[in-house]
Amino acid sequence: xxxxxxxxxxxxxxxxxxxxxxxxxxxxxxxxxxxxxxxxxxxxxxxxxxxxxxxxxxxxxxxxxxxxxxxxxxxxxxxxxxxxxxxxxxxxxxxxxxxxxxxxxxxxxxxxxxxxxxxxxxxxxxxxxxxxxxxxxxxxxxxxxxxxxxxxxxxxxxxxx
Numbered sequence: 001x002x003x004x005x006x007x008x009x010x011x012x013x014x015x016x017x018x019x020x021x022x023x024x025x026x027x028x029x030x031x032x033x034x035x036x037x038x039x040x041x042x043x044x045x046x047x048x049x050x051x052x053x054x055x056x057x058x059x060x061x062x063x064x065x066x067x068x069x070x071x072x073x074x075x076x077x078x079x080x081x082x083x084x085x086x087x088x089x090x091x092x093x094x095x096x097x098x099x100x101x102x103x104x105x106x107x108x109x110x111x112x113x114x115x116x117x118x119x120x121x122x123x124x125x126x127x128x129x130x131x132x133x134x135x136x137x138x139x140x141x142x143x144x145x146x147x148x149x150x151x152x153x154x155x156x157x158x159x160x161x
Contacts, residue, residue, distance in 0.1 A: 007032055008048055018053045021045065093147040095121065097155050107161055113144045121152070 003011070010032070014024050025041045028034045036044065045052065095111040102108040108122040111131065117140065119133040129152070133140075140148070 003034075003044070007034075011044065012048060012050055015045065015050045015052055018055070021052060093144050093151060095148065095151050095155060097159065107156060107159070109155075111148055113140045113148070115141075115144075121148075123156075 011024060011028075014027060019027070021038060021041050024045070025036060025038055028036055028041065093111065093113055095109055097107060097109040102122055105122045105124055106127070108120070110118060111121050112118050117133060117135060117138050119131050119138070119140075121129065121131045123129050129149075131140075131148075
Protein backbone atom coordinates (compact mmCIF):
# COMPACT_ATOMS: atom_id res chain seq x y z
CA UNK A 1 0.00 0.00 0.00
CA UNK A 2 1.35 3.40 -0.96
CA UNK A 3 1.00 6.35 1.42
CA UNK A 4 1.21 10.01 0.45
CA UNK A 5 3.69 12.34 2.18
CA UNK A 6 1.26 13.63 4.80
CA UNK A 7 0.31 10.09 5.78
CA UNK A 8 4.01 9.14 6.03
CA UNK A 9 4.62 12.16 8.26
CA UNK A 10 1.66 11.17 10.42
CA UNK A 11 3.08 7.65 10.88
CA UNK A 12 6.51 9.15 11.70
CA UNK A 13 4.87 11.39 14.32
CA UNK A 14 3.18 8.37 15.90
CA UNK A 15 6.54 6.60 16.11
CA UNK A 16 8.03 9.72 17.76
CA UNK A 17 5.17 9.64 20.29
CA UNK A 18 6.27 6.10 21.23
CA UNK A 19 3.27 4.22 19.85
CA UNK A 20 3.66 0.49 19.36
CA UNK A 21 3.13 -1.11 15.96
CA UNK A 22 -0.23 -2.51 17.03
CA UNK A 23 -1.32 0.98 18.10
CA UNK A 24 -0.17 2.41 14.76
CA UNK A 25 -2.17 -0.30 13.00
CA UNK A 26 -5.29 0.77 14.92
CA UNK A 27 -4.66 4.48 14.25
CA UNK A 28 -4.19 3.82 10.52
CA UNK A 29 -7.67 2.29 10.49
CA UNK A 30 -9.39 4.87 12.69
CA UNK A 31 -7.61 8.09 11.60
CA UNK A 32 -6.66 7.43 7.99
CA UNK A 33 -9.14 4.74 6.97
CA UNK A 34 -6.34 2.41 5.85
CA UNK A 35 -6.62 -1.28 6.69
CA UNK A 36 -3.24 -2.99 7.05
CA UNK A 37 -2.10 -6.21 8.66
CA UNK A 38 0.42 -6.07 11.47
CA UNK A 39 3.11 -7.38 9.11
CA UNK A 40 2.31 -4.67 6.57
CA UNK A 41 2.68 -2.04 9.30
CA UNK A 42 6.06 -3.52 10.19
CA UNK A 43 7.17 -3.31 6.57
CA UNK A 44 5.81 0.23 6.30
CA UNK A 45 7.79 1.40 9.33
CA UNK A 46 10.88 -0.35 7.97
CA UNK A 47 10.43 1.20 4.50
CA UNK A 48 10.15 4.64 6.10
CA UNK A 49 13.39 3.89 7.97
CA UNK A 50 11.71 4.55 11.31
CA UNK A 51 12.63 2.82 14.54
CA UNK A 52 9.94 2.30 17.20
CA UNK A 53 10.94 3.51 20.65
CA UNK A 54 11.50 1.06 23.45
CA UNK A 55 9.21 1.53 26.43
CA UNK A 56 10.87 3.35 29.32
CA UNK A 57 12.45 1.00 31.86
CA UNK A 58 10.52 0.47 35.08
CA UNK A 59 11.61 2.68 37.95
CA UNK A 60 14.31 1.26 40.19
CA UNK A 61 12.98 -0.18 43.45
CA UNK A 62 13.26 2.18 46.37
CA UNK A 63 15.34 0.83 49.20
CA UNK A 64 13.63 1.01 52.56
CA UNK A 65 15.59 2.30 55.46
CA UNK A 66 16.25 -0.27 58.13
CA UNK A 67 15.22 0.92 61.55
CA UNK A 68 18.24 1.06 63.78
CA UNK A 69 18.01 0.46 67.49
CA UNK A 70 18.79 3.63 69.42
CA UNK A 71 22.10 3.70 71.21
CA UNK A 72 21.85 3.57 74.99
CA UNK A 73 22.58 6.76 76.88
CA UNK A 74 25.99 6.92 78.53
CA UNK A 75 25.99 5.01 81.78
CA UNK A 76 22.98 2.85 80.88
CA UNK A 77 23.35 -0.86 80.10
CA UNK A 78 23.06 -1.93 76.50
CA UNK A 79 20.08 -3.98 75.36
CA UNK A 80 20.64 -7.72 75.73
CA UNK A 81 21.75 -9.46 72.53
CA UNK A 82 19.17 -11.62 70.72
CA UNK A 83 19.16 -15.28 71.73
CA UNK A 84 21.52 -17.38 69.63
CA UNK A 85 20.07 -19.53 66.88
CA UNK A 86 20.14 -23.23 67.62
CA UNK A 87 23.34 -24.79 66.40
CA UNK A 88 23.08 -27.10 63.42
CA UNK A 89 23.27 -30.68 64.55
CA UNK A 90 22.06 -29.76 68.06
CA UNK A 91 19.12 -32.13 67.66
CA UNK A 92 18.69 -35.15 65.51
CA UNK A 93 17.48 -35.64 62.00
CA UNK A 94 14.42 -37.87 61.93
CA UNK A 95 12.60 -39.24 58.95
CA UNK A 96 9.57 -41.30 58.17
CA UNK A 97 8.67 -43.34 55.12
CA UNK A 98 5.17 -42.96 53.66
CA UNK A 99 2.96 -46.06 53.83
CA UNK A 100 1.52 -45.09 50.44
CA UNK A 101 4.29 -43.86 48.14
CA UNK A 102 3.69 -40.77 46.04
CA UNK A 103 2.88 -41.44 42.37
CA UNK A 104 5.99 -41.71 40.21
CA UNK A 105 8.30 -42.38 43.16
CA UNK A 106 10.06 -45.45 44.50
CA UNK A 107 9.81 -44.09 48.04
CA UNK A 108 8.72 -40.91 49.78
CA UNK A 109 8.28 -39.50 53.27
CA UNK A 110 8.89 -36.65 55.66
CA UNK A 111 12.04 -35.38 57.36
CA UNK A 112 12.63 -33.18 60.39
CA UNK A 113 16.08 -31.60 60.55
CA UNK A 114 18.01 -30.90 63.74
CA UNK A 115 16.87 -27.27 63.86
CA UNK A 116 13.19 -28.27 63.72
CA UNK A 117 12.62 -27.45 60.04
CA UNK A 118 10.48 -29.99 58.22
CA UNK A 119 10.34 -31.13 54.64
CA UNK A 120 9.14 -33.83 52.31
CA UNK A 121 11.57 -36.17 50.58
CA UNK A 122 11.15 -38.52 47.64
CA UNK A 123 13.18 -40.85 45.47
CA UNK A 124 12.05 -40.97 41.86
CA UNK A 125 12.10 -43.98 39.55
CA UNK A 126 15.60 -43.06 38.35
CA UNK A 127 16.91 -43.22 41.93
CA UNK A 128 17.29 -39.43 42.26
CA UNK A 129 16.71 -38.06 45.73
CA UNK A 130 14.80 -34.84 46.27
CA UNK A 131 13.91 -32.84 49.37
CA UNK A 132 11.25 -30.12 49.38
CA UNK A 133 11.51 -28.03 52.54
CA UNK A 134 8.23 -26.63 53.82
CA UNK A 135 9.81 -23.22 54.39
CA UNK A 136 10.91 -21.67 51.11
CA UNK A 137 14.63 -21.03 50.69
CA UNK A 138 15.52 -23.25 53.68
CA UNK A 139 18.75 -25.17 53.28
CA UNK A 140 19.74 -27.77 55.85
CA UNK A 141 23.27 -27.79 57.19
CA UNK A 142 25.80 -30.15 55.55
CA UNK A 143 25.87 -32.21 58.75
CA UNK A 144 22.07 -32.57 58.63
CA UNK A 145 22.20 -33.58 54.97
CA UNK A 146 24.77 -36.26 55.74
CA UNK A 147 22.77 -37.54 58.72
CA UNK A 148 19.60 -37.55 56.58
CA UNK A 149 21.28 -39.60 53.87
CA UNK A 150 22.58 -42.17 56.37
CA UNK A 151 19.17 -42.46 58.05
CA UNK A 152 17.43 -42.75 54.69
CA UNK A 153 19.81 -45.47 53.52
CA UNK A 154 19.12 -47.39 56.75
CA UNK A 155 15.33 -47.03 56.41
CA UNK A 156 15.32 -48.07 52.75
CA UNK A 157 17.53 -51.09 53.52
CA UNK A 158 14.98 -52.23 56.15
CA UNK A 159 12.26 -51.95 53.52
CA UNK A 160 14.32 -53.90 50.98
CA UNK A 161 14.69 -51.00 48.56
